[in-house]
Amino acid sequence: MDFSTLYEQxxxxxxxxNFDEIIERHGTDSLxxxxxxxxxxxxxxxxxxxxxxxxxxxxxVLDALSRRIRHGIFGYSHTAGESYFNxxxxxxxxxxxxxxxxxxxxxTPGVVFSICIAIRTLTKPGDAVIIQQPVYHPFExxxxxxxxxxxxxxxxxxxxxxxxxxxxxxxxxxxENVKMFILCNPHNPVGRVWTREELIQLGDICVRHGxxxxxxxxxxxxxxxxxxxxxxAALKPEYADIAVTCTAPSKTxxxxxxxxxNIFISNEKIRRLFLEELKKLGYGQPNLMGMxxxxxxxxxxxxxxxxxxCYLSDNLALFRKFLSDELPDIYMVEPEGTYLLWLDFSKxxxxxxxxxxxxxxxxxxxxxSGPTFGAGGQGFQRFNIACPRAVLQEGLNRLKNAFQDIIxx
Ligand SMILES: Cc1ncc(COP(=O)(O)O)c(C=O)c1O
Numbered sequence: 446m447d448f449s450t451l452y453e454q455x456x457x458x459x460x461x462x463n464f465d466e467i468i469e470r471h472g473t474d475s476l477x478x479x480x481x482x483x484x485x486x487x488x489x490x491x492x493x494x495x496x497x498x499x500x501x502x503x504x505x506v507l508d509a510l511s512r513r514i515r516h517g518i519f520g521y522s523h524t525a526g527e528s529y530f531n532x533x534x535x536x537x538x539x540x541x542x543x544x545x546x547x548x549x550x551x552x553t554p555g556v557v558f559s560i561c562i563a564i565r566t567l568t569k570p571g572d573a574v575i576i577q578q579p580v581y582h583p584f585e586x587x588x589x590x591x592x593x594x595x596x597x598x599x600x601x602x603x604x605x606x607x608x609x610x611x612x613x614x615x616x617x618x619x620x621e622n623v624k625m626f627i628l629c630n631p632h633n634p635v636g637r638v639w640t641r642e643e644l645i646q647l648g649d650i651c652v653r654h655g656x657x658x659x660x661x662x663x664x665x666x667x668x669x670x671x672x673x674x675x676x677x678a679a680l681k682p683e684y685a686d687i688a689v690t691c692t693a694p695s696k697t698x699x700x701x702x703x704x705x706x707n708i709f710i711s712n713e714k715i716r717r718l719f720l721e722e723l724k725k726l727g728y729g730q731p732n733l734m735g736m737x738x739x740x741x742x743x744x745x746x747x748x749x750x751x752x753x754x755c756y757l758s759d760n761l762a763l764f765r766k767f768l769s770d771e772l773p774d775i776y777m778v779e780p781e782g783t784y785l786l787w788l789d790f791s792k793x794x795x796x797x798x799x800x801x802x803x804x805x806x807x808x809x810x811x812x813x814s815g816p817t818f819g820a821g822g823q824g825f826q827r828f829n830i831a832c833p834r835a836v837l838q839e840g841l842n843r844l845k846n847a848f849q850d851i852i853x854x
Pocket of ligand 1: 554555556557558581629630633661663664693695701706
């Protein structure tokens with residue numbers, strides 16, 4: 446059954462997979478669950494922060510991993526046949542009409558790792574790299590940690606929606622002599638799924654000024670009905686020529702701990718430099734379990750994902766209604782993609798520290814604080830809705846109990 450049919454039938458009615466199952470994650474060395482007390486938070490805080498999900502991976506992925514565990518040998522591994530590539534090819538062809546070639550693929554242990562490799566490969570210390578904040582905070586860290594100069598083109602926020610300031614983007618590129626742009630497509634945390642037209646405006650500016658584009662497309666599979674993800678490098682051959690496209694099955698199938706990402710670089714020279722940098726770091730074969738999970742997920746996980754997006758759409762509907770009924774002064778920026786909601790608390794008139802204190806110690810919910818995402822993050826919090834509905838409902842109740850007095854004042 447394809448996703449549109451499922452959606453029309455009404456999400457949440459007939460799931461083959463049980464996304465309502467609550468799985469205990471405490472005591473599993475989980476970043477999301479097991480770090481609270483160490484970070485000075487109450488032990489009974491409910492986490493809605495880091496971008497992983499509280500759902501089991503698709504059964505087909507678990508089967509592939511179990512089979513290998515029963516085999517019992519975890520030697521150095523590489524994808525000897527064509528089946529790994531074919532799984533990726535079919536996924537991108539079917540979902541994004543993007544036809545990849547085997548030679549473009551470089552497997553790495555993560556997208557942030559790959560962004561750092563691209564920065565080290567294509568720019569020199571002191572060179573300027575541009576990003577559009579508020580954005581996933583490791584972009585800023587990756588630029589600064591590698592001794593490059595951060596240039597920020599802040600997104601425009603108006604009428605509850607985010608847009609790109611193209612004039613400022615081009616002005617900054619020219620004046621700051623920018624060498625690289627790190628694009629977040631779709632955009633975490635503001636939830637925009639950039640349109641073809643928007644990407645073309647950005648891409649043309651980058652081509653005009655000889656700016657490389659690292660396109661982080663890790664959230665490409667989470668797009669809500671009515672929106673469509675465009676692979677930046679697929680839009681024009683001249684974009685493919687300047688692009689490093691970062692993808693991964695990790696968000697989509699909830700396997701970030703298995704450390705596998707698939708990076709596509711069609712420009713031979715850029716790819717050679719990228720591979721040389723990997724070699725300098727001594728990086729060779731990817732993680733065996735990551736590769737197995739990735740292949741199984743792309744071969745057999747499509748139906749699971751389609752249902753998951755339905756489930757997330759229902760979570761989103763619940764969230765939207767709850768805020769408008771109970772907490773109308775907290776504004777949800779309507780997401781076009783991702784399971785991360787960007788919430789505007791600015792109407793409450795609290796400082797970010799006061800807001801944080803209330804969320805952590807009164808509501809006892811753990812979100813990502815807006816200022817972490819850089820310029821334009823003040824007054825916002827990021828809320829991860831990829832959890833069973835009952836957990837989400839509990840989080841919303843906690844939010845209401847802690848904030849209704851302030852809102853009714
Ligand atoms: C935009 C974006 N890029 C990259 C990552 C992390 O990717 P990885 O774990 O492969 O480094 C995340 C995780 O939240 C993300 O939101």
